[in-house]
Amino acid sequence: MFTTRRGLLIGAAVLAAAGCTEQAQIITSDADLTAALRTARSLARGAEALGYNEIAEDHRTHAATLERLLRPSTIEDEEAEAPADAEALAAAEAAGSAEAAESSMTTLSDYAVLFGEIAASRAAHAAVIA
Amino acid sequence: MSAVDAGLAAEYAAIFAYSAAAVRLDGDPRTLAEALESEHRSRRDTLLDHYAATGTDAPAPAPGYDVGVIADAAAAQELLTGVELNVTATWRAGVAATDPVERRLCLDMYAASAVSLARWRLAIGQAVADPWPGRPE
Numbered sequence: 001m002f003t004t005r006r007g008l009l010i011g012a013a014v015l016a017a018a019g020c021t022e023q024a025q026i027i028t029s030d031a032d033l034t035a036a037l038r039t040a041r042s043l044a045r046g047a048e049a050l051g052y053n054e055i056a057e058d059h060r061t062h063a064a065t066l067e068r069l070l071r072p073s074t075i076e077d078e079e080a081e082a083p084a085d086a087e088a089l090a091a092a093e094a095a096g097s098a099e100a101a102e103s104s105m106t107t108l109s110d111y112a113v114l115f116g117e118i119a120a121s122r123a124a125h126a127a128v129i130a
Numbered sequence: 131m132s133a134v135d136a137g138l139a140a141e142y143a144a145i146f147a148y149s150a151a152a153v154r155l156d157g158d159p160r161t162l163a164e165a166l167e168s169e170h171r172s173r174r175d176t177l178l179d180h181y182a183a184t185g186t187d188a189p190a191p192a193p194g195y196d197v198g199v200i201a202d203a204a205a206a207q208e209l210l211t212g213v214e215l216n217v218t219a220t221w222r223a224g225v226a227a228t229d230p231v232e233r234r235l236c237l238d239m240y241a242a243s244a245v246s247l248a249r250w251r252l253a254i255g256q257a258v259a260d261p262w263p264g265r266p267e
Contacts, residue, residue: 054257054258054259055259057259057261058259058260058261059261061261061262062261097241101237101241104225104233104237105230105233105234105237112225112226112233113222113225113226116222116225116236116237116240117222117261117262117263117264117265119237119240119241120218120222120240120241120243120244120263120264121244121260121261121262121263123241123242123244123245124244124245124247124248124258124260124263125248125259127245127248127249128248128249128252128258
């Protein structure tokens with residue numbers, strides 16, 4: 001029924017106006033945004049641990065944007081093993097790029113370009129780290 | 131003009147600019163410029179294959195492109211940085227395409243162009259980190 005986040009919010013407002021406030025609650029967060037956020041946090045920690053501070057800052061910028069889009073939901077951190085070296089970090093960046101590219105192709109939200117930007121940024125990181 | 135048309139036009143312009151500017155460069159930037167020109171040619175060929183596969187006519191390149199005066203290596207570096215930014219911004223815009231085949235193609239080209247932009251910036255001593263490659267400021 002609601003194929004975009006905007007459509008969902010407009011639908012929620014309509015339902016609320018009709019007195020159907022319980023049905024209008026948004027109870028699930030966007031799975032693609034959540035996955036991208038967890039990967040961004042993990043890559044930020046990994047890049048920082050290996051001294052790639054500017055790249056870590058890119059990931060923190062992604063994370064801040066994703067957190068803003070997911071509000072009012074809050075996503076807990078997940079423990080993940082940090083990459084052992086630059087090669088492992090480059091591989092993690094490439095995997096994160098593929099994940100975001102897939103989200104760009106399959107998302108039902110309005111965020112195809114956002115996921116594409118994150119995929120492109122991670123691909124660039126992988127190339128310069130390798 | 132479709133997103134792929136726009137991307138192909140940007141790739142044509144990039145090939146022209148590299149052909150004109152690479153001779154002004156030396157050392158690592160020259161080596162990379164030649165490699166990137168080859169990559170732009172490969173992307174152009176992939177796009178032409180896409181047009182052939184879909185039975186549509188590909189836009190032709192312009193007879194020439196205004197690249198200004200390339201007096202020295204600094205001018206060549208500035209021109210090629212602008213070219214890579216333009217190509218990346220063009221493919222980024224294409225990711226909004228609603229057709230899935232077109233979106234996939236633009237997505238692949240966008241990632242490849244972001245990689246080229248980062249490698250070029252690294253070669254000329256600029257910061258490579260960029261959370262939103264090609265996003266208009």
